[in-house]
Amino acid sequence: MSDLAALWAASGLAGLDAGAAIMIGVGLLLLYLAIRKEFEPLLLVPIGFGGILANIPGADLALTAFESSLHGGDAALRAQLAEQLGLPADATGKALSTAFESAGVALQASLEGLAQDAGYSHGVLYQFYRVTIASGVGPLVIFMGVGAMTDFGPLLANPRTLLLGAAAQFGIFATLLGAVALSSAGVFDFTLQDAAAIGIIGGADGPTAIYVSSILAPDLLGAIAVAAYSYMALVPLIQPPIMRALTTRAEREIVMVQLRPVGQLERILFPLLLLVLVALLLPGAAPLLGMFCFGNLMRECGVVERLSAAAQNALINITTIFLGLSVGSKLVAGKFLEFETLGILALGVVAFAIGTAAGVLIAKLMNRLSKTPINPLIGAAGVSAVPMAARVCNRVGLEANPHNFLLMHAMGPNVAGVIGSAVAAGIMITLLGG
Amino acid sequence: MSDLAALWAASGLAGLDAGAAIMIGVGLLLLYLAIRKEFEPLLLVPIGFGGILANIPGADLALTAFESSLHGGDAALRAQLAEQLGLPADATGKALSTAFESAGVALQASLEGLAQDAGYSHGVLYQFYRVTIASGVGPLVIFMGVGAMTDFGPLLANPRTLLLGAAAQFGIFATLLGAVALSSAGVFDFTLQDAAAIGIIGGADGPTAIYVSSILAPDLLGAIAVAAYSYMALVPLIQPPIMRALTTRAEREIVMVQLRPVGQLERILFPLLLLVLVALLLPGAAPLLGMFCFGNLMRECGVVERLSAAAQNALINITTIFLGLSVGSKLVAGKFLEFETLGILALGVVAFAIGTAAGVLIAKLMNRLSKTPINPLIGAAGVSAVPMAARVCNRVGLEANPHNFLLMHAMGPNVAGVIGSAVAAGIMITLLGG
Amino acid sequence: MSDLAALWAASGLAGLDAGAAIMIGVGLLLLYLAIRKEFEPLLLVPIGFGGILANIPGADLALTAFESSLHGGDAALRAQLAEQLGLPADATGKALSTAFESAGVALQASLEGLAQDAGYSHGVLYQFYRVTIASGVGPLVIFMGVGAMTDFGPLLANPRTLLLGAAAQFGIFATLLGAVALSSAGVFDFTLQDAAAIGIIGGADGPTAIYVSSILAPDLLGAIAVAAYSYMALVPLIQPPIMRALTTRAEREIVMVQLRPVGQLERILFPLLLLVLVALLLPGAAPLLGMFCFGNLMRECGVVERLSAAAQNALINITTIFLGLSVGSKLVAGKFLEFETLGILALGVVAFAIGTAAGVLIAKLMNRLSKTPINPLIGAAGVSAVPMAARVCNRVGLEANPHNFLLMHAMGPNVAGVIGSAVAAGIMITLLGG
Amino acid sequence: MEESLLQEGLDLMLFGMLTVVLFLALLVLATSALSAAVRRFAPPAPAPIAAPRSDAAAATDPSPAVVAAITAAIVRHRHATARRKEGP
Amino acid sequence: MEESLLQEGLDLMLFGMLTVVLFLALLVLATSALSAAVRRFAPPAPAPIAAPRSDAAAATDPSPAVVAAITAAIVRHRHATARRKEGP
Amino acid sequence: MEESLLQEGLDLMLFGMLTVVLFLALLVLATSALSAAVRRFAPPAPAPIAAPRSDAAAATDPSPAVVAAITAAIVRHRHATARRKEGP
Numbered sequence A, B, C: 001m002s003d004l005a006a007l008w009a010a011s012g013l014a015g016l017d018a019g020a021a022i023m024i025g026v027g028l029l030l031l032y033l034a035i036r037k038e039f040e041p042l043l044l045v046p047i048g049f050g051g052i053l054a055n056i057p058g059a060d061l062a063l064t065a066f067e068s069s070l071h072g073g074d075a076a077l078r079a080q081l082a083e084q085l086g087l088p089a090d091a092t093g094k095a096l097s098t099a100f101e102s103a104g105v106a107l108q109a110s111l112e113g114l115a116q117d118a119g120y121s122h123g124v125l126y127q128f129y130r131v132t133i134a135s136g137v138g139p140l141v142i143f144m145g146v147g148a149m150t151d152f153g154p155l156l157a158n159p160r161t162l163l164l165g166a167a168a169q170f171g172i173f174a175t176l177l178g179a180v181a182l183s184s185a186g187v188f189d190f191t192l193q194d195a196a197a198i199g200i201i202g203g204a205d206g207p208t209a210i211y212v213s214s215i216l217a218p219d220l221l222g223a224i225a226v227a228a229y230s231y232m233a234l235v236p237l238i239q240p241p242i243m244r245a246l247t248t249r250a251e252r253e254i255v256m257v258q259l260r261p262v263g264q265l266e267r268i269l270f271p272l273l274l275l276v277l278v279a280l281l282l283p284g285a286a287p288l289l290g291m292f293c294f295g296n297l298m299r300e301c302g303v304v305e306r307l308s309a310a311a312q313n314a315l316i317n318i319t320t321i322f323l324g325l326s327v328g329s330k331l332v333a334g335k336f337l338e339f340e341t342l343g344i345l346a347l348g349v350v351a352f353a354i355g356t357a358a359g360v361l362i363a364k365l366m367n368r369l370s371k372t373p374i375n376p377l378i379g380a381a382g383v384s385a386v387p388m389a390a391r392v393c394n395r396v397g398l399e400a401n402p403h404n405f406l407l408m409h410a411m412g413p414n415v416a417g418v419i420g421s422a423v424a425a426g427i428m429i430t431l432l433g434g
Numbered sequence D, E, F: 001m002e003e004s005l006l007q008e009g010l011d012l013m014l015f016g017m018l019t020v021v022l023f024l025a026l027l028v029l030a031t032s033a034l035s036a037a038v039r040r041f042a043p044p045a046p047a048p049i050a051a052p053r054s055d056a057a058a059a060t061d062p063s064p065a066v067v068a069a070i071t072a073a074i075v076r077h078r079h080a081t082a083r084r085k086e087g088p
């Protein structure tokens, strides 16, 4: 009979609390959005599934050995852990967790060792998290693959569009300020680091958002990644009203000059130029932009097709699977079902809207100052969300003039937006990280 | 001349003992079976080769730095290690090993550090083992890939066949009892954990067997994995006599109802349904079945083809290479050339036989109770060994009726057997693990 | 304003010293050679790019947390680190580094932990280095892939060519002696380990050179890998003059006997034979030749096509990317811009030349002793540099006799050279490693 | 230990087998309910069970000779890409 | 903390946005200079911007039917290779 | 150190080179014996040395035009699959 009792005690139903149930529901909702609504499915399918796995009561897939041991009923072990942390033997699990997080690396390792000695082990999702996100490697490898998939041709043909990519980053910084203002007003309790990580949602770049929040605000990573990918998927709904509101029909009808052809040498030299500028001026952006330029150089140099193909296929796909599951491992009730998450979701959509507006307005300004016409719609592509935002520009443009194809013109600001948010990320990590 | 002496002392011939020579022979035998007899070559080629590499005298490829240092002649280091382990300075290597295994994580790390300081390093096969098996990650990634390759259509068209997959797991538990009985009788010396890991051979599922024994009985892992894959390859020899003995010709001639088509929505919802049931009732099975369902969802959802292809190709192939070599690293003389290994091999084949018989008999029972005809041969497919067992059913069925194709009907119990043994694995890990 | 000051302090321009600037130039030069001159681009593109990334001032991508912390200005942390290392609180960064390198594993881990507690983290290139090179795994995986790409047919058809592969390794040992002689003469300051690692450049095998120097001379790894790959690319320039100087036109015109067909069974048994010989006689070569034989067995056995394809494509390409970046991480000014590097470059080209000459001369000798004709040009292919050296033989042979195709005949010594340098590597690691 | 090893093994067998059967029986019920619900509320377009999605694409059915030629080309292509162009 | 959180946020916004704009403006200048230099000293052979290198290979332009057949064959081939031949 | 560095280097060269030559000479003998045994006890079906297994499949030998079309299709297919459909 003891077996039956043990099985029941270990079963999910016995351990299920409201938080875990809600989070499993959130995971299913993300899967629904990803599969049925095609919301960025490459990331949201693994994230949603990882979120469900992380919340299975009793399985502890997203926990370290130490965290698992706090769920277990071993009083002697607990007293031992508490003693090492300088707490009384009857300290709550919450108190032990908090003390653990502020402990040093050596003490943490020692506590994990004690938990492992007692038979607890690291959950598999935690192991994925440690290797792909805590190390910082996962988003960088994705970024390398994105670089290997990126065509800088349209940008090189019209380098002015880099300014549109810069303008759209205003969404990031305005949102940062908004988060800080809401905290100052006492609505939320975000630190400056939290605010920066939330702002980066406005960069509309998944790996950048994951990278920044893994450094500045790991506790918010789940909510930030979900918001970033969800809003990237919602770009076709969020952007068009703003684009229409800020432009006249005449502006939307502007036909742009045919892009000149770009040769291979320019394509090879551009990632190196960008790398050197980053190296000299913004080393904080070097991990992200360095890997991005490396991927792009492999693509364009024409002599390492094997490596470029690996970066664009096997490597990025494998990394995406584990990165998604790892992000999902952060969707645990204690960290996601907080009032702050609502703030993150609200601020995220504001960030997208401001970025879109800034891009369009600067494009209008450039149109005044320059004699080469720019259709202001392509400013909206500066938020990145490659290539969705560029397609939205194209579609809104076609509404105004059915013969005016803006897609290629919008690809310039679109990839410029990737560079822009990586630059913004580098600045924030330099000033707030460490 | 000292060079010559050093080379000779380091050479394999100087260090070769009978155990290593026999194990190299065992490795060559596995390669012969894999290549010439096509015994599950995807696993047995790496396992056999890894077994040879692990037994090269003096190369210490499968050993940690600490284990390597015990082979070295450094008396001062040895005294230091013995002192930390609380043993006298002249303790034997065996005594040091035993003390090391029962030491805590912190002390083990400290001893490994001392050995590394003295110039010893972890062997490459040990490193593969630590990353793919000790972490538990390798079998889970394989299981994800298997999920991405699994077609649940036949099972969904005829869900009753899940019961056949359940019935065949009787082989697992009967073998467990047999192993325990032999231990009680004093023939072998298996613990309950060992018995459970041996029983899982009857699950006819390689990754499940490796996963369970890596947790419950790491010392037996080599023998268990070799038995599991060898008997999976022998399914065409083991099963038909049992199938024929337990059925009449009339039963073998039964023609089954054509399977109904299964739509995509059912295919998408099934892995989610299974996941939720596992989450609520059997969290111990969550790692295995969670990854399996994740792979299957990627396959069926239709929006992440890139990831599904990666899981089915690059990722599973790469993991298989390293998993096989890691299993091979456990084929060292000291652990494999034991009387227990004979017991494992004998019990393994019994497990297959009992599982086959149980599947066939329950299919006959279902045939009595239900009016929809079931050909009892397909019960044998419930052991899994996908898709070999289903092909065997088809072949034995064609002997009786050359126009009766059972393949698709047998795929239902076949994949049900995968679920069934993962469930059994979860129960055993919950009750006996940790 | 403090932000502006912080950004400037963190910027590359503020931190740029001459060494870093020169090394960035070296990285760009390597990229130029790789892309424009097609110098082994698969390795030199990642190595060159990694070299640039490693030298970005302030980004610390190639440093551990401890090393990064020495660049930071935290005096309290520094005093703490110095105290643990038994140094005065005002010790220089150089002194701390030196003390760290000679500290034990446990103390190093503790110091890294302190640096991480203070907010420093391991750079991404350092993480790649630790996983692919420090562990020894990267070169071995590449070697497995090379094995899976290697056709031993020509070698099996004419096994005598193995002796040419042996002869060409004289380049390795002569260079070792040269390096030692220069050190004895006081020109350089190479240890015996350094000399061996430099000599291995003459093996003309990238992964072997990286593997050996990662064990015997990690500080020289960057220069050695760059020299090895550069000279492999320069084989078409280095070898022909030597080949022409040492042979008469009549010798170069020798037509060789058509190679016999080689069956699958021989192809399967050869890697096993080689493995057994290595196991018995030279376990020090077991990691390299074991993985090489494993790859070749997967290729030839015909039953694991999936695994062979993975080893030849996804796995080797992914590993090449990270291995190249990791080698690049060793191209930091402090270690590369030394007078020793010039010595390595000079000795490397000598090694190639001696190896080429030895191969040709032994082929001439064999031609005297045997009645089956051997074109002495194919002796030059014994240095390996697969398949470039074989192509060079073919080209030089065609100059003498436009109808004499030596390519297939040269493939025998070419792959024999791979075995030969792995054997030499094993000897050196056995005698000098640990 | 209050129970003998054999008793423990017997317990484990009984509970284990029972749990496996109950779990899979529950899965039969749940799957049947799921299928019924799906077929009621979202009837799928009929598609033969043995045909994976990709076969639909293959329905244009090129002649075996063409398939053979194509396969050869693919093999050759793969082989070519797998070749060791430069010795890594 | 001498500054309020809000003040810090405002500073960060101003400096951050300014740096982004300046960096990308510098990149505009550098890129334009680069392009000018390349087109002056190493004029590229003209190639339409929208055409990636691989399209050149596609210029033989097989008929849609042939492409469909080939695609089907590739899919079938991939499917076949992806199949679980032996249960790993 | 009883020997000078130079003496050690010389020793290492002599022993190293000798070992390499002896090992590969032994391999020549063993390989020759292996080949003789295989050809005696299991004579292989003759196959030209330069033809890897896959070329057998290519023996149906489609015309260059067909191969070109197929290659284009494969390249296009690969390119298409490599494209960044959704921005990961």
Ligand code: NA
Pocket: A202, A203, A204, A205, A382, A383, A384, A385, A417, A418, A419, A420, A421, A422
């Ligand atoms: Na952006």
Ligand code: NA
Pocket: B202, B203, B204, B205, B382, B383, B384, B385, B417, B418, B419, B420, B421, B422
């Ligand atoms: Na099973």
Ligand code: NA
Pocket: C202, C203, C204, C205, C382, C383, C384, C385, C417, C418, C419, C420, C421, C422
């Ligand atoms: Na060589």
